[in-house]
Amino acid sequence: MEELAPPTRRQLLAGIATATTGSVAGCMERFWSGSDENTPEQVSLVIKTVPTDDDYIAASILSQLRENLADAGIQVTTEPVAEREFYREILIQRDYDIFVGRHPGLFEPDALRDLLHSAFRTEEGWQNPFNFSNMAIDELLEKQHTSEGETREETLEELFESLEQIGPHSVVAFPNHLGGARNEVRTSWTPNRAEGYIDLLSTEPADGSRTNPLRVGLFGEGLSDRFNPIAADVGSERPLLELLYDPLARRIDGEYVPWLADDISWDDSGVEIEATVRLREGLTWHDGESLDASDVEFTIRFFEDTSLGEIESGVPTSQYRGCQSVVDSVSTVGARTVEFSFETPSEAVASRPLTVPILPEHVWESRSEPVGEYQTEARTTDNEPPIGSGLFRFGEHEANELLEFELFDDHVLLDPAVSDRPSILNGFPQYDGIEFHIVGPYPGVLIDMMADDDIDIIGADLPPEHAGSIVEESDVSMVNSSTDSAYIVGYNFQHPQLGDPRFRSLVSRLIDRDHVVEEVFDGYAEKPETYAELAGVRSPDDSSRSADGTASVLRFPGSDGEINQDLVRTLFEDEGYRYDDDTLLE
Amino acid sequence: MVFASVVLEIGLAVLAMLVTATLVIVGPRQLVRAVRDFRWRLEGIALPTTVLLCVLFLRWATQDVAQTISTQVTGVAITDYLFGIDRALFGETPVVFLQSIQMDELTSYFVFVYIYGYAFLLAFPFVAYFALREMDDLSTLILAYTANYGIGLLCYFVFIAYGPRNVDPTLFDGLLYTAFPESGFLTHSINHNTNVFPSLHTSMAMTVFFLAVHTREKYPLWVPLSGVLAGSVALSTMYLGIHWFSDVIAGTFLALVSVYIGRNYTVEGLVRTARVFFSTKFKDAQTRFEGDRE
Numbered sequence: 002m003e004e005l006a007p008p009t010r011r012q013l014l015a016g017i018a019t020a021t022t023g024s025v026a027g028c029m030e031r032f033w034s035g036s037d038e039n040t041p042e043q044v045s046l047v048i049k050t051v052p053t054d055d056d057y058i059a060a061s062i063l064s065q066l067r068e069n070l071a072d073a074g075i076q077v078t079t080e081p082v083a084e085r086e087f088y089r090e091i092l093i094q095r096d097y098d099i100f101v102g103r104h105p106g107l108f109e110p111d112a113l114r115d116l117l118h119s120a121f122r123t124e125e126g127w128q129n130p131f132n133f134s135n136m137a138i139d140e141l142l143e144k145q146h147t148s149e150g151e152t153r154e155e156t157l158e159e160l161f162e163s164l165e166q167i168g169p170h171s172v173v174a175f176p177n178h179l180g181g182a183r184n185e186v187r188t189s190w191t192p193n194r195a196e197g198y199i200d201l202l203s204t205e206p207a208d209g210s211r212t213n214p215l216r217v218g219l220f221g222e223g224l225s226d227r228f229n230p231i232a233a234d235v236g237s238e239r240p241l242l243e244l245l246y247d248p249l250a251r252r253i254d255g256e257y258v259p260w261l262a263d264d265i266s267w268d269d270s271g272v273e274i275e276a277t278v279r280l281r282e283g284l285t286w287h288d289g290e291s292l293d294a295s296d297v298e299f300t301i302r303f304f305e306d307t308s309l310g311e312i313e314s315g316v317p318t319s320q321y322r323g324c325q326s327v328v329d330s331v332s333t334v335g336a337r338t339v340e341f342s343f344e345t346p347s348e349a350v351a352s353r354p355l356t357v358p359i360l361p362e363h364v365w366e367s368r369s370e371p372v373g374e375y376q377t378e379a380r381t382t383d384n385e386p387p388i389g390s391g392l393f394r395f396g397e398h399e400a401n402e403l404l405e406f407e408l409f410d411d412h413v414l415l416d417p418a419v420s421d422r423p424s425i426l427n428g429f430p431q432y433d434g435i436e437f438h439i440v441g442p443y444p445g446v447l448i449d450m451m452a453d454d455d456i457d458i459i460g461a462d463l464p465p466e467h468a469g470s471i472v473e474e475s476d477v478s479m480v481n482s483s484t485d486s487a488y489i490v491g492y493n494f495q496h497p498q499l500g501d502p503r504f505r506s507l508v509s510r511l512i513d514r515d516h517v518v519e520e521v522f523d524g525y526a527e528k529p530e531t532y533a534e535l536a537g538v539r540s541p542d543d544s545s546r547s548a549d550g551t552a553s554v555l556r557f558p559g560s561d562g563e564i565n566q567d568l569v570r571t572l573f574e575d576e577g578y579r580y581d582d583d584t585l586l587e
Numbered sequence: 588m589v590f591a592s593v594v595l596e597i598g599l600a601v602l603a604m605l606v607t608a609t610l611v612i613v614g615p616r617q618l619v620r621a622v623r624d625f626r627w628r629l630e631g632i633a634l635p636t637t638v639l640l641c642v643l644f645l646r647w648a649t650q651d652v653a654q655t656i657s658t659q660v661t662g663v664a665i666t667d668y669l670f671g672i673d674r675a676l677f678g679e680t681p682v683v684f685l686q687s688i689q690m691d692e693l694t695s696y697f698v699f700v701y702i703y704g705y706a707f708l709l710a711f712p713f714v715a716y717f718a719l720r721e722m723d724d725l726s727t728l729i730l731a732y733t734a735n736y737g738i739g740l741l742c743y744f745v746f747i748a749y750g751p752r753n754v755d756p757t758l759f760d761g762l763l764y765t766a767f768p769e770s771g772f773l774t775h776s777i778n779h780n781t782n783v784f785p786s787l788h789t790s791m792a793m794t795v796f797f798l799a800v801h802t803r804e805k806y807p808l809w810v811p812l813s814g815v816l817a818g819s820v821a822l823s824t825m826y827l828g829i830h831w832f833s834d835v836i837a838g839t840f841l842a843l844v845s846v847y848i849g850r851n852y853t854v855e856g857l858v859r860t861a862r863v864f865f866s867t868k869f870k871d872a873q874t875r876f877e878g879d880r881e
Contacts, residue, residue, distance in 0.1 A: 052749050052753035052754070052780065053752060053753045053754070053755075053756045053761065054753055054780050057756050060753070060754070060755060060756050061755075061756050061757050063755075064755040064756070064757040064758060065757070067755075078667050079666075079667055079670075079754070080664050080666055080667055081666060081749045081753055081754055082664075083658065083781070086658055086659070089659075440771070441771050442771070442780065443764050443768055443771030444768075445764055445765065445768025445771070446768045446769060446771050448768070449768060449769070464756075466765075521757075
């Protein structure tokens with residue numbers, strides 16, 4: 002039999018090429034005819050938030066948004082995700098179309114830069130989790146960052162007003178912090194920041210100072226098993242961690258009060274501002290090692306790249322990244338002295354990095370180890386026990402039950418005679434540390450415990466209906482204070498329709514902010530009134546232009562939280578969208 | 588501590604119910620006789636009890652790991668489907684309907700049924716079937732419970748789902764924890780809030796009822812009593828905002844499967860089958876091995 006010669010390589014390639022062209026030609030024909038028809042499908046959105054157990058308010062806002070989107074003809078999928086998992090999916094994986102969540106607060110407008118600038122798009126945490134990229138906004142963000150005085154004010158105002166039209170997020174309301182306290186603790190608020198706890202421990206109880214710890218009740222699922230101050234998935238624990246880790250300065254009543262530093266001198270003679278920071282004498286870490294200027298320099302460098310050069314593109318911290326990014330350079334000039342230069346001429350902006358928690362170099366340096374292609378141990382570790390330099394140190398810990406913060410006896414600020422002692426510490430300490438009692442996600446249990454004198458205060462945010470029931474008990478009061486934080490709706494720009502600013506702006510209108518404040522918050526919240534507030538920046542009444550009546554986001558197309566279907570339909574159609582029966586088409 | 592006092596209070600109440608029910612339904616004479624020769628009875632149920640304890644131990648030992656793996660890796664989120672199915676079937680979810688007829692008395696009744704009634708419902712068959720002349724029914728009960736729990740846990744591992752109260756506080760009321768906050772301690776220490784599909788409350792309660800029907804000639808009174816209780820438990824899970832209608836249906840289905848397993852298989856039988864299976868395999872291998880040597 003004649004043997005068939007094996008095909009040469011050229012023959013083989015030619016054969017493959019012919020076959021491919023032939024088959025593609027067939028495909029192409031079908032493809033073209035198909036594309037001519039172009040059958041549009043219903044617009045669909047995946048909305049994520051945490052379950053009621055974790056945040057009653059967020060779940061309620063989502064409820065209103067879900068019903069209104071469905072009434073507007075959009076196919077909505079909602080999936081509650083437990084708090085820690087929510088942070089992972091939103092702030093790390095960016096796996097969502099829309100989220101309803103609580104942002105910890107933008108106390109300095111420059112924080113909008115880390116939230117929105119396209120340069121932060123590839124990072125973890127609250128660094129542009131929207132995949133948002135807009136050149137005009139980038140320019141405004143940079144301009145406010147590198148200017149001061151009137152120029153900066155005007156730039157910011159322009160930025161706020163542009164964001165109302167094209168921004169990737171929208172503020173629903175600024176919540177008040179609702180808690181409860183036994184009357185003998187003598188407080189009209191409960192802490193939602195580290196500084197609040199410090200203040201409370203400086204306040205003498207009605208029955209005299211105590212030899213026991215302050216007993217704080219918290220509720221929540223999975224709280225207190227991670228103590229990493231720079232991880233993206235650490236949310237409600239942050240105030241507690243900021244008690245363990247001291248910063249150079251603490252922000253108290255809007256002022257920066259030197260803390261680990263005893264002197265901060267500013268030099269604004271150049272184009273950009275510089276600062277020389279001198280540390281207090283005798284600072285130590287909770288493990289006995291001494292804290293010096295190199296720890297400060299290390300912290301700032303580490304936040305910029307937690308891999309310390311191991312990973313080429315750098316792996317920045319997931320928290321405090323915006324604060325760190327203001328620093329242009331940092332250098333140790335003595336055991337207790339650090340020099341900073343900043344990217345900005347504004348002292349207000351340059352003060353941001355002073356508030357970041359200082360980390361011990363001897364603990365964190367080895368955590369620069371890469372644990373993935375673009376991940377370091379520093380961002381993933383549970384960090385137990387946390388070694389900081391704060392007034393409190395980590396004590397006993399039973400997961401989901403008890404957390405003890407003992408007074409750190411070697412802290413220099415415990416000495417009332419120390420020079421330039423922050424006035425917030427007058428009277429500190431009135432208690433022997435703090436004891437956090439953690440119950441499952443059941444606020445009602447905390448109220449009973451407080452009435453039975455098992456805890457002194459409720460530190461977690463109580464849902465309004467529970468807070469209201471405190472008045473039925475004796476010897477305890479409901480307390481209420483304003484916060485920096487904001488409930489926001491965030492949009493993912495990778496979604497085909499959400500990339501369209503007109504579509505996004507219509508979706509933002511489908512939340513009745515007045516109704517949310519009245520019904521969901523029971524009045525314990527404030528609606529955004531100015532353009533600055535719509536972007537998330539709390540502003541004194543006269544500093545930003547009122548958005549009332551002018552911002553379309555604040556004009557709800559309906560009443561009592563329910564949309565007027567015909568009106569909303571017209572609004573979408575006016576923007577060029579089409580309906581088929583009752584479904585909105587892509 | 589709050590937790591201990593809650594458990595004690597529930598324990599005492601359930602004990603009182605058990606004693607009453609035992610006196611009425613089983614009768615003192617039959618009980619005394621059963622207690623007198625408890626030894627062979629215990630031997631009779633040793634095997635299924637061991638299996639049940641093993642499942643409980645496995646659950647206790649792997650709880651945290653399984654939870655983490657489930658939420659971060661293997662779990663499929665199905666809350667939106669459950670919500671959607673409930674709405675598609677009835678226009679509005681049955682939970683909303685049940686909660687719309689909310690009254691304080693009804694709430695008290697359902698809270699009572701959900702916690703005390705359920706505990707009693709699960710415990711009483713142990714006493715009743717223990718007092719019988721043969722241990723077959725008790726073995727069936729234990730095996731059915733085990734199947735119930737085992738399959739339920741498997742579902743919880745595969746499906747991540749939140750109940751109505753956790754999805755939408757505007758539409759649904761978390762009545763149990765408003766009416767009886769301390770119960771949070773109990774449910775929280777037993778279960779996780781993503782474990783709602785299927786409703787184990789329903790499946791366990793229905794299992795008891797189905798077995799009661801099976802043993803109706805021995806304890807005729809127990810049939811209507813367990814029927815009313817099991818039905819109330821199923822309703823209470825929805826009324827209290829804990830489960831979807833779909834969870835309750837799946838729970839009832841699981842009860843049917845578990846009762847089928849309990850009645851048609853015995854642990855002894857399963858062990859025997861396994862032994863035969865492995866020994867034939869072993870023999871096969873041995874023959875092959877010897878064949879190879881020749």
